[in-house]
Structures are given as C-alpha cells and as structure tokens.
Amino acid sequence: MSYAPSAAAVKKIDGIIAPYPEKSAALLPVLRVVQDELGCVPPEAETWVAAKLGIQPIRIREVLSFYTMFRRRPAGKTIIQVCRNLSCTLAGAEDIIGFLKERLHVGPDGTTPDGRITLVTVECLGHCDHSPCLQIDGIDHGPVTRDGVAALLEELRAHE
Amino acid sequence: MSEDAVRLIPADEGSWRLEAYLRRGGYEAARKAVMSMAPADVITEVRKAGLRGRGGAGFPAGLKWSFVPQGGAGPKYLCVNADEGEPGTFKDRAILVRNPHQLIEGMTIAAFGVGIRKAFIYVRGEYGRIAGRLREAIAEAEDEGFLGGGIFGSGFDLEVIVHLGAGAYICGEETALLESIEGRRGQPRLKPPFPAVVGLFRAPTAINNVETLANVPLIIGRGADWFLGRGLPKDGGTRLFGVSGAVRRPGLYELPMGTQLRTIIEIHAGGPPEGVAIKAVIPGGLSAPALRPDELDVTMDFDALARAGSMLGSAGIIVIGDKIPILDVLKVMARFYAHESCGQCTPCRIGTSWIHKTVMRIGEGQGRASDLDHILRLADGMKGRTLCPMGDAAALPVQALVTKFRDELEKAVAR
Ligand SMILES: Cc1cc2nc3c(=O)[nH]c(=O)nc-3n(C[C@H](O)[C@H](O)[C@H](O)COP(=O)(O)O)c2cc1C
Ligand code: SF4
Ligand code: FES
Secondary structure (H helix, E strand, O other), X not given: XXXXXXXXXXXXXXXXXXXXXXXXXXXXXXXXXXXXXXXXXXXXXXXXXXXXXXXXXXXXXXXXXXXXXXXXXXXXXXXXXXXXXXXXXHOOHHHHHHHHHHHHOOOOOEEOOOOOEEEEEEOOOOOHHHOOOEEXXXXXXXXXXXXXXXXXXXXXXXXX | OOHHHHOOOOOOOOOOOHHHHHHOOOOHHHHHHHHHOOHHHHHXXXXXXXXXXXXXXXXXXXXXHHOOOOOOOXXXXXXXXXXXXXXXXXXXXXXXXXXXXXXXHHHHHHHHHHOOOEEEXXXXXXXXXXXXXXXXXXXXXXXXXXXXXXXXXXXXXXXXXXXXXXXXXXXXXXXXXHHHHOOOOOOOOOOOOOOOOOOHHHOOEEEEEHHHHHHHHHHHHHOHXXXXXXOEOOEOOEEEEEEEEOOOOOEEEEEEOOOEHHHHHHHHOOOOOOOXXXXXXXXXXXXXXXXXXXXXXXXXXXXXXXXXXXXXXXXXXXXXXXXXXXXXXXXXXHHHHHHHOXXXXXXXXXXXXXXXXXXXXXXXXXXXXXXXXXXXXXXXXXXXXOOOOHHHHHHHHHHHHHHHOHHHHHHHHHO
C-alpha cells in the first residue's frame, strides 16, 4: 500500500523543511505532521518521508524507535499521558494510574477495546508544581484527584 | 522601576504579549546592543556579570560564547535548550508561557555578540502547545522588526526556528540535542571537539538554556554590576527555584542566587504540610544527590552545593516527606535512568538497567544481603566512564540515597 499525505499536510511539510540548512534535519517535525494525520507512522509513510527528505528508509525507523512520542501502530483517538516521576509519585501518581486502569479496563500503554482512549505512563511532564498531573491530547491537567480524573473522563465521553 | 520589568516571570496581565513586554521596557537592551555596542563588548559585559548556565552545569555563558571563533564566512548557529526534561524542573516552561519575548530578546543579543544569523529553539515534544505561543511571539517580534532581516533597521539579521523534540530525556544533553535537530536519534557525541567549534551541521554553535538567555537583556540593559548585585559576587542574578513534593505551596520562586535552601522550603514554599516531616531534599533536579534534613542550611548556588556534595543543577527542589519509603524514591530514580539511557556506552546501558532490576527485586521482597553494595559498585563503575555526563547523573543520586539512607534500605532488603 502506498501512502501520500493530504495536500494540506504536504504544504505544511514543505513549509517546515524550507528553513533547515539540510532537508533531512526536518525529520522529527515532518514525522509529527504525518502522525497527527494518521494517528501513527506506518511503514508506507516511512517510505514516503524517506523519499521526501532524500534519506534511507532505515533512518526513519531508527528515529521512530528512539523517541517515545512516535508510534508505529495506531493508538486511541485520545491519548492520556500520566506522569509517574518523583514529584508526581510523592503526590499519589500510582493511585491515579491504578484508578485510570480500572476505569478504562486497560493496562499502561493499553487502548480501550472501543479504540477511543490510550493510556500511557510517562516521565516528568515539567508540571511538577501541579502534581500529580497528566496530559490529555496535549493539554495539561493537575493536580488531579480520583474525582477530578473521573470528571475528565466524563467530559471526554460527552465530547464524543 | 516596576519590579515586573526585572523579573523573569512577570505578574502583569497578558505578560507574554509584545505590547506588555514593551511596557516593561522590552527590546531596549537589544536595541542598545545592536545599534551602539561592538559585538565583543556584549560578550565582555556578560562575562563581567558572572552569568552561569542555568541548564545544569553552570558554565559561564560569556566564556562559552568567547570560544566560538570570531568572524569567518561560514554559518554559525545558536541553539536554545528548551528540552526541560530533568525531573522536578518546570522553570523554562514558565518563561516560555509568561515571558517568551525576553528569551527572544536574549537570543538576539547573544546572536549579535557571537555573530550568528540563524537560531534553533529545541522545545521538548510534550510542550507542543507552549511551542505554539512561542511561535506567535516570534511572529510578533518579526512584524515589529525586532527579529528577521535588518533588525532595528541595522544590517543585522536573525532567523529563529522552533524545533520540537519527540520524547527523550537525553536530548537535553547538548550534543544529543544537536543530533536531534539534525534529524537523528539523540545520541551524544564524543567531545572534543566542543560544539563551540564543531556543532550543528558541523558549524560553530553556541548552546544555552532558556533561563540563561532570558537573563541576558537584564545584563545588557542594566549593566553587569547591577546584575551581580542581584546575586553573588561571582554568580550573578536571580534563580528560578521550583519547589515540588511535600510542601504547602509548591511553585516557582524567583530569588537571589545564593538564597538559603531552608528558607526557600520553609518560608517561601510554606514548609511541609501538617503532620509531615522532611526526610530528604533533592536540590537541583532528580540528578542532584539528595540532602538529609540536617544538611539544608546551604546556600543555593553552584559552588556551595558542589561543596555540599550535590549540585544546583536545574534548581528544581523536590521535598520528600517522612511518609514515603526511600525505596519508592529509589525505584523511580532507577527506572528513569534505565529508561532514558541512550545505550551507546556499556557502563551506562548495563549499569542503569542492572541497578533498576536490583531495586525492583528488593521492592518485591526478594532482596539479598549483598544488594546495596552491589548497587553502589555498579554506580561506581559508571562514574567517569561514559561518553556523556548522564553516566554520572545516574550514578551519583543513587549512591547518595543508598549511602545516606542505608539503615532504612537495609530493612527493606531484609523484609
Ligand atoms: C542527561 C542530560 C540532560 C540534560 N538536560 C538538559 C535540559 O533539559 N535542559 C537544559 O537546558 N540543559 C540540559 N542539560 C545540560 C546541557 O547539556 C547543557 O549543559 C546546557 O544546555 C548548556 O546551557 P547553559 O550553559 O545555558 O546551562 C542536560 C545535560 C545532560 C547530561
Ligand atoms: S552515558 Fe548513557 S546516555 Fe550518555 S552517551 Fe553513554 S549510554 Fe548514552
Ligand atoms: S514529576 Fe510529574 S510532572 Fe514532574
């Protein structure tokens, strides 16, 4: 299967590449555009990106496997990232993670059976003064309690 | 003079907007530098101000800039380190959110001093939304002629590119950051050559932390002596102290360099909550060796903390209360470094994962009498034997916990 991003994405990608002295340097931001569009970076997209930036496909694989924010397989529509580093642990992060696992019926790094939500645990989100904290689709929340998390899940459901 | 004008984190409404920054006297220092100073004088003034790097190592910023070769026809780059991955640290986020123009102005002055025309701001991937605000600020500055071509109508140009990371602590290490901007895995490079000579795209490169650069307009605008007066005689300015953990008022406190650690915790952050006593304090991000409650009468500056056997690092203070088992702290620490090792050097790759496995085994009640010594030996084997400072950053805080809280950990092992 071959892949080509939408015209809008291609335009965005061209804009991203332009200021870099070497095209290949735009790899991380370009992969992000692809992932935003497809939900992950599948093998056929690797081929497209490699051709676009004039690099070997293996370079794409190397980068995808190194950075935790890149996914090679689809995840849920919504991604919940819960911090479990020290400040958050001191403030009860493990309890929040346990509560989320129970509510969503998934393990960490798991997706709900309906494909809606993926739960991942992460290291420090740089929001330690609001610990325990989490990020839902890029938006920070904290400090959160069990009740607060339940309300956030309700909100997600309401926005379906 | 309003206090907001000299704060890194101002309190005025809409503080991140250009008009608010201009009201606080923004871009006057850059105008002064570009229109009336020689580049070499900019570097001299910053050297006189004793501005030490706020990213972790505390290297003097002006001295670092002076290592970048002057003149020459080829490109040179400025890289801003906004990776902020050190656990317990949330200061650069605050600058990006509340005062992005002061960072941009600092970049302009630094670039003018070093003779740079292209800069990258490496923002950690998790700060994607914050990067959006930064891009807006850059566009505002370009529209007003404070950035881009012919700054202030002079012949000086500076182009700024925001580059988002994608989740990897090691990319905060300066040479890994360069690799990451070049579109590769964030694996640190062997030094020397130092980035000042061979850096981004093999060109001379200056790399500085967000907070470091945000201080530069204050130095150029008000002078090195004023800046030194705000801190210590050889270590000028204020510092953004982040406090999290067992305190009543977690948050960011902008105080003179050299403020007492105990004062920050007890007075500013309100001390531990009712019924909690302090068991340990990590003074400068997770990689800084922990201090015991009887070691808190130390001033928060690079040299004093080094003498106390720890480091100022990112000035992210984590207060650990007496209800938390030290083993839990050790578990988080061991997991973090094992997860974040880039894997290039054997002592770091094997050492961090072996320490992690040993700590987890103790946690499962399967501890062996030799485990703590084993951990200390593994940590010793990493120190000074790795390509980048992460080997030490992983070994030292583990050793400190095991040594200082040995009695408690022995009990966990024997359980
Ligand atoms: C493992 C590791 C992680 C680091 N992470 C950061 C970081 O997130 N932000 C930062 O500014 N410096 C970080 N540093 C320090 C940088 O390597 C470098 O010293 C700094 O960006 C220089 O800027 P400064 O002199 O203005 O402090 C890290 C260093 C190491 C070894
Ligand atoms: S010390 Fe660790 S993080 Fe640094 S280069 Fe070696 S393996 Fe990578
Ligand atoms: S430890 Fe959780 S945000 Fe820093």
